[in-house]
Each structure stands twice: as structure tokens, then as C-alpha cells.
Amino acid sequence: MLHSFRACYAAATSKGDISANYFLVTAIPLLLSTGLLLSRFLRRKQRAPLPPGPTGLPLVGYLPFLGTHLHREFTALAATYGPIYSLRLGRKLCMVVSSSSLVKEIVRDQDAIFANRDPPISAVVLTYGGDDVAFSNYGPLWKKLRKVFVREMLGGANLEECYGLRKQQVRSSVKEVHKRCSGGEAMDFGEMAFKTTTNAMLSMLWGGVAGDDEGFYGEFRELESEMLVLMGTPNVSDFIPALARFDLQGIEKKSKKLLDKFDEILSSVIEERLRAVEKRGGNGRKDFLQVLLDLNRNGGSDGESYVTTNQVKALLMVRFLSVEFYITLLRGFFYTIDWSLFQQDILVGGTDTTSTMLEWTMAQLVKHPDAMSKVYKELNEIVGQNDIVEESHLPNLTYLEAVIKETFRIHPALPLLVPRCPSRTCELGGYTIPKGTIVYLNAYALHTDPQLWEDPLEFKPDRFLSVEDDTKFDFQGNNFQFLPFGSGRRVCPGQPLAVNTLKYVLATLLHSFDWKLPAGTELELEDKFGIVIKKMNPLVLVPTPRLLNLELY
Numbered sequence: 050m051l052h053s054f055r056a057c058y059a060a061a062t063s064k065g066d067i068s069a070n071y072f073l074v075t076a077i078p079l080l081l082s083t084g085l086l087l088s089r090f091l092r093r094k095q096r097a098p099l100p101p102g103p104t105g106l107p108l109v110g111y112l113p114f115l116g117t118h119l120h121r122e123f124t125a126l127a128a129t130y131g132p133i134y135s136l137r138l139g140r141k142l143c144m145v146v147s148s149s150s151l152v153k154e155i156v157r158d159q160d161a162i163f164a165n166r167d168p169p170i171s172a173v174v175l176t177y178g179g180d181d182v183a184f185s186n187y188g189p190l191w192k193k194l195r196k197v198f199v200r201e202m203l204g205g206a207n208l209e210e211c212y213g214l215r216k217q218q219v220r221s222s223v224k225e226v227h228k229r230c231s232g233g234e235a236m237d238f239g240e241m242a243f244k245t246t247t248n249a250m251l252s253m254l255w256g257g258v259a260g261d262d263e264g265f266y267g268e269f270r271e272l273e274s275e276m277l278v279l280m281g282t283p284n285v286s287d288f289i290p291a292l293a294r295f296d297l298q299g300i301e302k303k304s305k306k307l308l309d310k311f312d313e314i315l316s317s318v319i320e321e322r323l324r325a326v327e328k329r330g331g332n333g334r335k336d337f338l339q340v341l342l343d344l345n346r347n348g349g350s351d352g353e354s355y356v357t358t359n360q361v362k363a364l365l366m367v368r369f370l371s372v373e374f375y376i377t378l379l380r381g382f383f384y385t386i387d388w389s390l391f392q393q394d395i396l397v398g399g400t401d402t403t404s405t406m407l408e409w410t411m412a413q414l415v416k417h418p419d420a421m422s423k424v425y426k427e428l429n430e431i432v433g434q435n436d437i438v439e440e441s442h443l444p445n446l447t448y449l450e451a452v453i454k455e456t457f458r459i460h461p462a463l464p465l466l467v468p469r470c471p472s473r474t475c476e477l478g479g480y481t482i483p484k485g486t487i488v489y490l491n492a493y494a495l496h497t498d499p500q501l502w503e504d505p506l507e508f509k510p511d512r513f514l515s516v517e518d519d520t521k522f523d524f525q526g527n528n529f530q531f532l533p534f535g536s537g538r539r540v541c542p543g544q545p546l547a548v549n550t551l552k553y554v555l556a557t558l559l560h561s562f563d564w565k566l567p568a569g570t571e572l573e574l575e576d577k578f579g580i581v582i583k584k585m586n587p588l589v590l591v592p593t594p595r596l597l598n599l600e601l602y
């Protein structure tokens with residue numbers, strides 16, 4: 050640089066024309082641009098390295114080396130490469146983080162940077178161009194939709210108003226189980242849990258229930274299944290963005306067609322509701338549909354929560370959101386997943402996080418009779434055998450809550466949470482994390498770390514009772530060693546509804562019946578990696594009534 054400066058000065062002076070202007074016009078820009086280049090070079094040289102990690106193959110990266118239980122594989126890799134490591138899955142650069150201090154850095158200290166998502170093309174199309182709370186990036190649209198979701202749809206007052214709808218569905222499940230009791234019939238507990246939670250959710254969404262009108266809901270469920278399969282199908286366009294415009298597998302085109310069909314159904318639901326409201330007068334039922342239609346027509350009380358008709362429709366599809374996320378995560382692992390089983394799971398099994406957790410909690414209770422008797426004792430004391438469980442009882446069922454937390458610790462439904470994506474290149478734990486990296490937070494590793502938990506693989510609900518400060522292990526992810534619902538800005542907004550529904554359905558089914566394994570069978574607790582982490586084999590149990598007053602059934 051000094052050399053160029055001297056040359057410039059010499060050129061000017063040799064002509065005997067030491068004009069200040071000439072000097073300014075030539076030398077200063079040269080000096081500035083050289084300085085800029087130098088500082089860029091030095092900055093790049095100083096940038097921290099990428100986290101260490103296993104090397105893979107060209108194009109496919111580490112995909113062919115992954116087994117079938119990713120949360121365990123990722124935990125095992127951390128033993129070799131440390132609490133933060135990188136690997137390529139296809140063309141995508143991914144990081145896996147499994148220490149509570151680094152997780153804290155992501156979800157607290159640098160939360161605004163790590164608050165983006167990386168949705169697949171099919172999800173963007175099917176949510177009206179990403180016009181929804183789950184897939185939009187951190188920014189004004191996400192903030193508005195999240196506020197609508199948390200305050201207006203799932204706000205305390207609205208949830209309370211919908212209690213009647215939930216209760217109706219739970220009581221109707223109790224009746225059905227009771228009917229099947231008389232023959233000593235064994236039943237698939239997971240299936241019954243799925244039906245109960247689905248109906249409770251559908252009734253809160255738009256007052257509907259599967260089975261109310263088999264034609265309509267049957268068609269809707271079929272479309273939902275098609276949607277999940279499309280989102281789950283590995284799409285070359287997602288892995289190699291340069292090929293996206295060719296849509297080689299036709300996934301974008303199929304997604305658009307499917308969206309048209311969804312749109313038709315959702316439009317007819319909305320029109321029907323508007324007609325009913327007009328006929329009846331007033332605002333009609335306060336299910337989520339009505340809340341959203343009121344916002345669509347009048348905006349919110351703050352004047353900022355106006356939602357477009359497309360946003361109403363995208364928000365109504367929320368029932369499967371957590372599953373969609375997981376599919377988003379899984380699409381990377383097409384080498385390791387049996388896609389025919391995956392599709393069967395969606396079409397036949399019925400998959401959702403809340404009912405999956407109901408099944409796991411029940412399985413742990415059947416496996417641990419001591420814990421089961423403590424739950425029954427608590428139910429007898431708080432509810433009594435001459436009454437039915439109401440949601441007002443739930444805050445006092447502290448042992449049941451500890452059982453649920455311990456189940457979430459050992460069997461988190463989404464063990465790698467939902468991947469985050471930094472909006473700019475940043476540093477974490479002394480390493481560089483490039484913009485757009487897919488970041489997995491390994492909750493399973495944290496939940497089972499022997500340095501954080503005593504006997505981490507043992508089912509011991511009491512560990513949650515002995516904690517003096519009961520906010521220490523809440524479901525909000527405020528403690529970075531227990532985060533079944535994530536943490537930070539993008540923490541699961543459905544958590545209060547999910548935990549409430551789980552506790553209410555479980556308390557009701559336990560209070561109403563004794564549950565035993567069919568004679569001659571044994572219980573195992575093996576899991577199966579899939580859309581959510583489900584039990585490998587269905588939980589089959591025989592219920593017998595516990596309550597003497599038959600009117601309570």
C-alpha cells in the first residue's frame with residue numbers, strides 16, 4: 050500500500066505538477082480500497098473455524114452413515130466431537146448442539162439471530178406462501194401471527210371458553226370405553242387417545258368432530274394425510290436449490306393442487322359459519338374459527354391483529370403443526386427412513402404429539418405400579434370417587450404433573466425439537482455458524498445427560514417434586530436441561546393447551562378406570578423413530594370401571 054502511495058506521489062512530482070487535486074483523486078481512493086481489501090482479508094483470516102464433525106461423501110454428505118434412531122446417533126456423535134459439531138446432510142450444512150450452556154446461548158443470548166426456520170418448498174406452498182406462524186421467518190409477519198395465535202386463539206380466556214367443547218369430547222370417550230368394559234375387552238390405548246385428542250382439537254377449531262359428518266371430515270383427514278406425505282417426501286429442490294425451478298419430482302405442482310382442494314373445504318367451512326352467524330345474529334360460537342373470523346372482520350382490540358382470509362385458513366390447519374415440523378426435520382434423512390412405514394403411520398395410525406405423550410405416560414405408569422398407586426391416591430384425595438375430573442382440579446394434581454414431566458424427559462416427542470436457522474453468520478462456542486445453517490438442539494441428549502440428572506434412564510417422577518423452586522423445571526424451557534417444548538422466542542405456543550389436554554384426558558381416564566395388561570402379555574418400552582417418537586408396539590390394555598356411581602360414566 051505504501052509502495053503504491055509512493056509511486057503515485059512520484060508520478061505527480063516527476064511532472065513538476067504537485068497538484069493537491071491530482072493527489073486526492075488518485076491516491077486517496079487507492080489507499081481506501083487497498084485498506085478495505087486488507088481488513089476483509091484479515092477478518093476472514095481471524096474468523097473462527099467451523100465446528101468439528103464427521104466427514105461424509107460428496108453430494109450426500111453424512112446421510113448414508115446415519116442409523117434409524119437419530120436422537121441417539123446424534124447423542125453418540127457428541128461423545129466423539131463434543132457439544133457442538135457440524136455435518137453435511139445432502140448439500141445442507143447442519144450443526145448439532147447438546148450442552149445446556151450452548152443451548153442457552155442460542156435460545157437466550159442470540160435468540161433473535163437463531164429464530165428463523167428452513168421450511169421445505171411443499172410447506173411454503175401449502176401454507177399460502179409461508180403465511181403462517183410456524184414457517185414464517187422471524188420478522189413483523191411472524192410477530193403478528195404469533196400474537197394472534199397466543200393471545201387470541203390460545204389466550205387464557207378463550208381456552209376457558211372452549212372448556213365445554215373439550216369436556217364434551219372427553220366425556221364421550223369415557224362413555225365409549227365404559228361400554229367396551231363390560232366384555233373385558235382389550236383396547237389400543239394410543240388409538241383411543243388419538244381419537245379423544247383429535248376430537249377435542251377439532252371441536253375447539255371449528256366445533257366439528259370426526260364422525261359428526263363422516264363425508265366431510267373423512268375428506269378433510271384424507272387431504273391432511275396427503276399433505277403430510279407431500280411434506281415428508283424428500284424433495285431434490287430443497288437440497289439443491291439451483292434445481293428448484295425445474296420441480297423435478299413435481300412436488301411443488303402437486304402441493305399447489307392440494308392447496309386448491311384444501312382451500313375449497315376451508316372456504317366452505319367459513320361460508321357456512323358466516324351464513325349461520327347471519328341467521329342467528331350475534332357472534333356465534335367462540336371456537337378458534339369464530340375468533341379468527343372476528344379478527345378478519347374487525348381486527349383485534351389493539352387494532353393490529355387484523356388477519357387476512359388466507360391467514361385464517363393457514364391458522365386453521367394448525368392441528369398437525371408439530372407433526373409438520375418433524376416431517377420438515379426428517380425429510381433430510383431419506384436414507385435412513387422406511388418411507389412406506391412412514392406413510393402408513395400417517396394414513397392409518399393417526400399421529401400427533403399430544404396423544405403420543407398420553408400413550409407414553411400411561412405405559413410408564415403401567416410399568417411402575419408404585420407411581421400408578423400414588424396417582425390413584427392423589428385422584429381420590431383431590432377429586433374423590435363420587436365426582437368427575439374437572440379442569441379446575443388439575444393445578445392440584447401435582448404428582449400427576451411430575452409423572453408427565455418425567456415422561457417428557459425420557460420420551461420427548463420431538464427429541465431434536467424443531468430446527469432453527471441463523472439469519473446471519475455468527476459465532477457460537479468459539480466456532481463460526483454460517484447464515485442458513487440448520488441447527489438441531491438435541492433435547493434428548495440434555496434430558497439423559499448423567500452429569501445433569503441422577504440415574505437419567507430411570508423413571509423417577511419424584512425428582513420433579515423435590516425441586517424447591519417449582520418454576521425451575523417448567524414447560525417453558527426456562528431451564529436449559531429440560532426443554533420438551535423448546536425455548537425462547539419460538540417456544541411452542543401450543544404448550545399450555547397440550548399440557549392441559551394431556552393432564553385432563555389422563556386424569557379422567559385414570560380416575561374412571563383401572564388399566565391392566567391383558568393376561569399373559571408383557572410391557573416393553575421400546576421406541577420407534579418416525580414422525581414423532583412413538584412406542585414401537587401399541588399399548589394394549591384392559592380397562593375396568595373404578596367408580597361405583599354408574600351415572601358418572
Ligand code: HEM
Pocket residue numbers: 182183184195367368370371402403406462463466467533534535536537538539540541542543544546547
Ligand atoms: C405434546 C405436544 C407438543 C409438543 C411436544 C410440541 C413441541 C414443540 C416444539 C419442540 C416446538 C419448537 C420450539 C422451538 O423452536 O424452540 C414447537 C413449536 C410449535 N408448536 Fe408445538 N408441541 C406440541 C403441541 C402443540 C399444539 C397442540 C399446538 C397447537 C395448538 C402446537 C403449535 C406449535 C406452533 C404453532 C409452533 C411454532 C411456533 C413458532 O415457530 O413460532 N404445538 N412445538
